Amino acid sequence: MEHSRTIRNLVLLKFLHGFFLLVLCMMSTCPESAAFPSSTLLGNESDRLALLDFKKRVTEDPLSVMSSWNHSIHFCSWVGITCHRATQRVLILDLQDKQLVGSFPPSIGNLTRLIEISLGINKFHGEIPQELGRLRTLESLNLSFNSFGGKLPTNMSHCTQLRFLDLFSNKIIGSIPRQLSSWLSLTVLKLGKNNLSGTIPGWIGNFSSLRSLRLAGNNFQGSIPNELGHITTLELFIVGDNNLSGILQLIDFSKNDFTGTVPGESLGSLRSLIWLNFAVNRLGNGKLGDLSFLNFLTNCTGLQYLGLSYNRFGGEIPRSIANLSTQLKIIYLGGNLLHGSLPNGIGNLINLIDLDMSNNYLAGVVPEEIGKLKKIGELYLEDNKFSGPIPSSLGNMTSLIELYMEKNNFQGSIPPSLGNCQNLLLLSLYNNNLTGSIPQKLMELSTLSISLDLSENYLTGPLPSNVGDLVHLTRLNVSNNKLSGEIPNTISSCTSLGGLYLDDNKFEGTIPQSLKDLKGLEELGISSNNLSGQIPDFLGKLGALKYLNLSYNDFEGELPKEGIFSNVSGVSVLGNHRLCGGIPQLHLPACHKNKHHSSRGLFSPKVVIPISCALAFIIALSCFFSARSMLKKSREGLVTSRSYKDWKLGVSYSQLVESTNGFAVDNLIGSGSFGSVYKGVIPSDGTVVAVKVLNLQQQGASKSFNDECKALRSAKHRNLVKIITACSSIDNHGRDFKSLVFEFMPNGSLDSWLHPRDEEQSPSKRLNFMQRLNIAIDVASALDYLHNHCETSIVHCDLKPSNVLLDEDMVAHVGDFGLARFLLEASNDPSLSQIMSSQLKGSIGYIPPEYGMGGQVSIQGDVYSYGILLLEMFTGKTPTDDMFIEADGSVNDDRYERTALPRRNNHGMVKAKKVEECLFAVMQIGLSCCAVSPRERMLLNMVVGKMSAIRDSYLKVQEG
Incomplete structure (x- = not known):
């Protein structure tokens, strides 16, 4: 609350300051006879008197600097004085390194136009006067290497334009006053070599432009606040020679311009370090030994995150990397200049979930022991x-x-064992020297959904016929190999394919008619093969097709003209010399239909008609028996419904009706703006599922269905709700029907646990502190994955407790992606403001303020929603409560904190101080996430690290 008032006061001060400046500028342009002619003169006289008072306080002047300060010349010409040319007001007082002895008079506050004071390297003493707070335009204050004493003046909080403050090597005492948190424009803060005490304030982390922070040589106590990690501009941070203690767990100086070497010995002394991130800088010299500091990090036994990607680290990866903490979960070394091989012993890091060694010069064989990393989710x-x-x-x-x-x-060859990776979404092996055939077991990975890229190798043999099992795959590329045989008909089962690339192989035969089932196909490349026959018309009817390359085959006959064939820039048929027709822009020869007399006798009406009638009768008879057989099988199918495994390949409307008992009200789990969710049971094996039926009468429901399919197809994570299949069909009344089938979550939504509707269930539905921590980390992990680890960042857009579902082990899963946006798509959508406005009604209280003002969708928006959800989890209060919201839409920090912590000393509420500290730390994270300014919000990868550290701390308390 105090921070909010401070911001409002600063805005008011800036307005008044600007107004008075405008008045003064107007007055300075008036002739001397105009009204208020004495205003500037009074200011000039005030400045002159203040300077003369300053001169009186100088007791020693061995260089006779002050001799020029006399009545014979205008004060603007005195040594060390710089004035504004028009107003003749003092702007700069610079007497640095003049061997002056004296004190600092309070009258200095009358120089109200000062922007710079430089008195460094002198022998001034006494206290820094509170009257400095009157210098509202002051930008630079240098009093270093003097003997100033006393405390830092709190009135200097009014110097909100201050950018440079150097008080190095003085005798200042006391703590850093909280009032000075208003110095939001500060870029340099030097307070070293004084007698300052207390703790280093966490609010310094709000100085978003700070480049240099020097606090060494004082008596500071406590720990270095984690909030300092928010300062992404920080280039120099010196805190040595203090009485600091506590645990430094997080160092994050990523995305700066640091150069030189990493101080390994200093880092190695931080034994409790959990997070170390120097990514995206210019560290290292591209030489041997650049990573030698890893030898010291073996002392950091709790290290979980090591980010060193995109620097200039050279040489080899030290073998000591195998001796790093077994708690290590993430190693990022990509985008450097590393040589040598991947060290043996890498398999010791058994808890790794992400390992990135990409974009280097690493060589040699990848050791088999890498298979010990069984928890790896992403390997680069x-x-x-x-x-x-x-x-x-x-x-x-x-x-x-x-x-x-x-x-x-x-x-x-490609090892068939890769088929055991049953959670694999993407496999990229292109541009290697791989030989042999494509393992059939690889085609059994029905989870593959993002991409399978085996192009630019030397693979032989056919494309396996079970390629149709890749029902969720969106991109298949096997171009530039030596594959042969026909294109398998079964590929038509890959109905999610958006890109299919078979170019530069030895495929033969015709284009399979079954490809017409690939309704979502956008790009098809089959050039430079041995394909023949006519080009089928159905290719022109694939509405999504934007690119088609048929070049350098042996196709013949007339080229279609509709669809993709009408777009000369989207289709290529070069090298097919027996093609004709098509649109004129393709410059193919005209087609000539010649009727030869020799064939007329064979195909005359006397011959054709009887044969046609006979064939028609045979075909009709076959169709009758076939239809009866199919009808029988379909009826049997209703009785013996397919298993869960079969459902993953597709499900019909009638099977959904059967599993939900006709979408009975008794099976209704919940409902939302776009549809209802029913509990369903697969009859054959009893598997329970959740069936979401879209209300297609609701505007936007179809788009919601498509968006959710697209998002869930692209995103797979243990903390996301897992989709089993989708159904797009017609119901018994001939109306469009769309449904999504998910894994069932037995413990329902987080909302039902935070706010039980049934009074009788309230005691049983009560989350303990550890459960809340685990759920909060699960949700943050899911969002971190969506934001930072998907091929294209996904913004959920509708995070709230009802969209967080809990499985039987109380593990949280984020669901309902009906409003999700791919970040690239969102940034290019000019109608986004309207879309967002129409969605504000669904999740009031969780929507970030900038969305309400037409701001674009961003990952910071999800961070805000997460912050609100986190606060709700630990206060039990919904965000729509009036007591939590300010007039500007921001969260009231003070009241939320009071709700979470009724009294810090109330032992009835919090028995142990450590537990209270954990709760307070959680609240601080929540408040940081829902800051009004998106730039000030904590990113989710940092949230995961901080929340995990809080959980570890809490566990130690419980074990103790």
């Missing part, structure tokens, strides 16, 4: 010089979600 080895076989032990990485090994020199 692309764009190096690795050789030898792909380790078959990768099949042990059953948690693997994305595997990037492209642009290397891997040899041998």
